[in-house]
Amino acid sequence: xxxxxxxxxxxxxxxxxxxxxxxxxxxxxxxxxxxxxxxxxxxxxxxxxxxxxxxxxxxxxxxxxxxxxxxxxxxxxxxxxxxxxxxxxxxxxxxxxxxxxxxxxxxxxxxxxxxxxxxxxxxxxxxxxxxxxxxxxxxxxxxxxxxxxxxxxxxxxxxxxxxxxxxxxxxxxxxxxxxxxxxxxxxxxxxxxxxxxxxxxxxxxxxxxxxxxxxxxxxxxxxxxxxxxxxxxxxxxxxxxxxxxxxxxxxxxxxxxxxxxxxxxxxxxxxxxxxxxxxxxxxxxxxxxxxxxxxxxxxxxxxxxxxxxxxxxxxxxxxxxxxxxxxxxxxxxxxxxxxxxxx
Amino acid sequence: xxxxxxxxxxxxxxxxxxxxxxxxxxxxxxxxxxxxxxxxxxxxxxxxxxxxxxxxxxxxxxxxxxxxxxxxxxxxxxxxxxxxxxxxxxxxxxxxxxxxxxxxxxxxxxxxxxxxxxxxxxxxxxxxxxxxxxxxxxxxxxxxxxxxxxxxxxxxxxxxxxxxxxxxxxxxxxxxxxxxxxxxxxxxxxxxxxxxxxxxxxxxxxxxxxxxxxxxxxxxxxxxxxxxxxxxxxxxxxxxxxxxxxxxxxxxxxxxxxxxxxxxxxxxxxxxxxxxxxxxxxxxxxxxxxxxxxxxxxxxxxxxxxxxxxxxxxxxxxxxxxxxxxxxxxxxxxxxxxxxxxx
Numbered sequence: 001x002x003x004x005x006x007x008x009x010x011x012x013x014x015x016x017x018x019x020x021x022x023x024x025x026x027x028x029x030x031x032x033x034x035x036x037x038x039x040x041x042x043x044x045x046x047x048x049x050x051x052x053x054x055x056x057x058x059x060x061x062x063x064x065x066x067x068x069x070x071x072x073x074x075x076x077x078x079x080x081x082x083x084x085x086x087x088x089x090x091x092x093x094x095x096x097x098x099x100x101x102x103x104x105x106x107x108x109x110x111x112x113x114x115x116x117x118x119x120x121x122x123x124x125x126x127x128x129x130x131x132x133x134x135x136x137x138x139x140x141x142x143x144x145x146x147x148x149x150x151x152x153x154x155x156x157x158x159x160x161x162x163x164x165x166x167x168x169x170x171x172x173x174x175x176x177x178x179x180x181x182x183x184x185x186x187x188x189x190x191x192x193x194x195x196x197x198x199x200x201x202x203x204x205x206x207x208x209x210x211x212x213x214x215x216x217x218x219x220x221x222x223x224x225x226x227x228x229x230x231x232x233x234x235x236x237x238x239x240x241x242x243x244x245x246x247x248x249x250x251x252x253x254x255x256x257x258x259x260x261x262x263x264x265x266x267x268x269x270x271x272x273x274x275x276x277x278x279x280x281x282x283x284x285x286x287x288x289x290x291x292x293x294x295x296x297x298x299x300x301x302x303x304x305x306x307x308x309x310x311x312x313x314x315x316x317x318x319x320x321x322x323x324x325x326x327x328x329x330x331x332x333x334x335x336x337x338x339x340x341x342x343x
Numbered sequence: 344x345x346x347x348x349x350x351x352x353x354x355x356x357x358x359x360x361x362x363x364x365x366x367x368x369x370x371x372x373x374x375x376x377x378x379x380x381x382x383x384x385x386x387x388x389x390x391x392x393x394x395x396x397x398x399x400x401x402x403x404x405x406x407x408x409x410x411x412x413x414x415x416x417x418x419x420x421x422x423x424x425x426x427x428x429x430x431x432x433x434x435x436x437x438x439x440x441x442x443x444x445x446x447x448x449x450x451x452x453x454x455x456x457x458x459x460x461x462x463x464x465x466x467x468x469x470x471x472x473x474x475x476x477x478x479x480x481x482x483x484x485x486x487x488x489x490x491x492x493x494x495x496x497x498x499x500x501x502x503x504x505x506x507x508x509x510x511x512x513x514x515x516x517x518x519x520x521x522x523x524x525x526x527x528x529x530x531x532x533x534x535x536x537x538x539x540x541x542x543x544x545x546x547x548x549x550x551x552x553x554x555x556x557x558x559x560x561x562x563x564x565x566x567x568x569x570x571x572x573x574x575x576x577x578x579x580x581x582x583x584x585x586x587x588x589x590x591x592x593x594x595x596x597x598x599x600x601x602x603x604x605x606x607x608x609x610x611x612x613x614x615x616x617x618x619x620x621x622x623x624x625x626x627x628x629x630x631x632x633x634x635x636x637x638x639x640x641x642x643x644x645x646x647x648x649x650x651x652x653x654x655x656x657x658x659x660x661x662x663x664x665x666x667x668x669x670x671x672x673x674x675x676x677x678x679x680x681x682x683x684x685x686x
Contacts, residue, residue, distance in 0.1 A: 159502070162664050166633035212606045212628055246608065263555045265589065285555055290509035321505055 004136045007068045007313060008199060011236040011257040011279050015310050020067040021336040022139070023329065024240075024260075025319030026060040027072045029090075030329060033059050043088040047073050053124035054131055061136055064329050065337070068137050068200075069128065071193070073121060075143030075204055079152050081117035082109050082185055086151075099155030101167070103174055109152075111181050114188045121189075122196035129197035140198030142190055144205035144227075144241065145182040146220035152178065161207055168219050175219070183223040187230040194235045202238040202260070203227060209243015209262075216247050221254075228254040238281060242318060248273035262317035263288075267306035281313040284332065289316070289324040293331045300335040301343075309341050347479045350411045350656060351542060354579040354600040354622050358653050363410040364679040365482070366672065367583075367603075368662030369403040370415045372433075373672060376402050386431040390416045396467035397474055404479055407672050408680070411480050411543075412471065414536070416464060418486030418547055422495050424460035425528055426453050429494075442498030444510070446517055452495075454524050457531045464532075465539035472540035483541030485533055487548035487570075487584065488525040489563035495521065504550055511562050518562070526566040530573040537578045545581040545603070546570060552586015552605075559590050564597075571597040581624060585661060591616035605660035606631075610649040624656040627675065632659075632667040636674045643678040644686075652684050 002008070006020035028034060034056055037046060046052045056072040076094055080086040087095040100106060115122070128138055151157075153164040168175040190201050208220050220241070228237045232255045239251050240260025251259055252274040259278055261270045263285035270280055284303055289296060304314065314336040320329060345351070349363035371377060377399055380389060389395045399415040419437055423429040430438040443449060458465070471481055494500075496507040511518040533544050551563050563584070571580045575598045582594050583603025594602055595617040602621055604613045606628035613623055627646055632639060647657065657679040663672060 160630060160664070162630040162633060162666070165628070165630040169631060169634035169638060209607060213609055215628070243607065246612070264552060264586065266556055269589070285508070285558070287503060287505040287508035288512060290505060291512035295512060321503070323505070 002134050002137055002199070004067055007137050008236060010311065010313055011200060011238070013277070013279060013311055018339065019304060019307075019309065019312055019314050019336055021314040021333050022066040022068040022070065023060070023064075023316050023320050023332070024070075026064065026066055026070065026329075027056045028320060029322035030320055030324045030326060031059055031063060032326070033063065038090065043074070043090065047077065047124075048120045050120065050124040050127045054127045057124075057128050057138075058131055061132070063326065064333050066136070066333055068139050069132060070139040070202070071121070071125060071128065071141060071198070073124075073141070075141070075148060075206075076151060077118060077121065078142060078182065078185055078189060079148055081112045081114065081189075082181065083112070084109065084152060093157040094151060096151055096155045100152050100178060103171075106174060106178060109178065109181060111184045114185065114192050118189060118192070122192050125193060125196035125198055137199035138197060139238075140190060140193035140201040142186045142201070142203060144203045144208065144220060144239075145179045145186065145223040146211070147205050147207045148182050149175065149178055150207045152182075161210055165210075165215075168215075179219070179223050183226050186227055190227065190231055191234065194231070198235070200236040200238065200257070201231065202240055205239070205241035205244065208241030209245075211244070213246040216241070216244050217250060220244075221247060221250055224251070225254045228256050232256070240281070245270065245273065249275065252278045258313060260315065264317070267303070271307075279311040279313060280307060281315050283317040284315070286316045286318050286321050286324070289320065289328045289332060291328075293328060296328060296331045297335045300332055301339060304336065304339050345477050345480055345542070347410055350480050350482075351579060353654065353656055354543060354581070356620070356622060356654055361682065362647060362650075362652065362655050362657050362679055364657040364676050365409040365411040365413065366403070366407075366659050366663050366675070367413075369407065369409055369413065369672075370399045371663060372665035373663055373667045373669060374402055374406060375669070376406065381433065386417070386433065390420065390467075391463045393463065393467040393470045397470045400467075400471050400481075401474055404475070406669065407676050409479070409676055411482050412475060413482040413545070414464070414468060414471065414484060414541070416467075416484070418484070418491060418549075419494060420461060420464065421485060421525065421528055421532060422491055424455045424457065424532075425524065426451050426455070427495060436500040437494060439494055439498045443495050443521060446514075449517060449521060452521065452524060454527045457528065457535050461532060461535070465535050468536060468539035468541055480542035481540060482581075483533060483536035483544040485529045485544070485546060487546045487551065487563060487582075488522045488529065488566040489554070490548050490550045491525050492518065492521055493550045495525075504553055508553075508558075511558075522562070522566050526569050529570055533570065533574055534577065537574070541578065543579040543581065543600070544574065545583055548582070548584035548587065551584030552588075554587070556589040559584070559587050560593060563587075564590060564593055567594070568597045571599050575599070583624070588613065588616065592618065595621045601656060603658065607660070610646070614650075622654040622656060623650060624658050626660040627658070629659045629661050629664050629667070632663065632671045632675060634671075636671060639671055639674045640678045643675055644682060647679065647682050
């Protein structure tokens, strides 16, 4: 049915005619067409209005030619649905004015009916699928429970998320209760995304790499595992735990179809940790897209060669930066699409 | 001569009666005695007045009982000495209002006479050595060239230092010229610190881990190597490249005496990468000092066991956080000092 199902076949481990490519945050601020919409509507208007979310989601498919669309939304819609106020003011970063600090604060948090609270996401997915008209697959997503806890406890972005960590270290029972509530919500949320039409889903553990291996495997991984387990018979799941290279083996054992990796681990080493049975996704340094185009081309080819021609989805190692010229993003995508393995 | 030379003997690879311990940023904001001085004097007054720098440097030796003092200063005194304006306003982070962006900007940067521009540092070291009166060794330090370039080009702190990276990717010849100037300055600076009395020196590559292995070994490591090479016959050099676990083997080959590691790599794995001939320093998660004291004690013991009883300097995996209670810092230090290897 899908005209371009390279991403899905690669995630299933099949040999494909070429490497599929998309970019994290591809529906974002480097695109003038996105900025034009951003200047007219607030973040929540953009993500709660299916027509706007749809237009933004499809922009990079039309403009940059990626092999997959990823839903335009934010991981913080889940804490919002769980009862916390979330302010998303671009240039300022997210703010949760009443974060969770104590057992009493947890009373304000609930496992919501996702259809009641996040119905606009599923409506957007349905519309996007219709507008995509089977050109490329649609990726749904959610934040991993540890990363969402970071914001729900710290109340804002942080380099260290030390208050979120301190919450886990000093009130572990409470922390695990909150993590379980996020997990239950996320499972329902992702199942509904799949029911609405998402072809695959990615879990973003953006702050996984702030934890030691021991803490990652106590605080983050068990909940990722639950989510993968609940979803894997319905869809292909990609885990992206930025910086958590030390647990690639354990993440590969969850039953996920793909593992995102960042540029701070070499493809060969990631493969040796993750084993041969899983698809790897990544890992171009987003800042390297600021290089001259010929440098981008050379470096992308090096990356493709290092990953090899199976079980690899070309992507950045983190979100595309707002100051990347569109032509550079296109050079990234085109180099992957035109790569000749016989060269 | 030194009454407590545990750190130096451990860095030389000798078996010692117990593991030495100090903490990065131990002369810092978690100490009320430091805050009292900070409230009276600006950052540059504190670091340019030998009596103040001396008092601040010795505070954690007296109050927390660490096995080494580290000079109170900042890595950005070097860019300042090289001709760039540096503003250090606490709570705001560093600002360099006229960063280096072009070849013309490089004309404003010079390799200075360190005695003329940084004499106050050497005066402070002499005074500290006198006041320490051989109780513990004094650690001198400098920023690694890549980390200093980050600030000199980006002009302020950043999560990604993408402008600094773009400078290296788009103007590599200029970047290497600047890196060499920083290197030449740093060699003279550290040699003068040693001449003034520093017993060992640490190179801080705080942003090393933002680079891929390939970039780290092109942009950062060659200059670290030059510095270690120039210093290693005069003193023991510790390299701390935060996050750059992927190049531990290459850093161990520089001739450094010690390698700092952060908490995102397990001691056994760091040892397997670094080999058996170098001392490892680290790697307690600074946020874990926000745990209850019994948890700190258990976790510190686990860390000591994992590193083993030779070639290990106990430390944090990054600087101590301002919100750590002094009693918790003491618990960290005391647990190391009282650890019984027969337990």
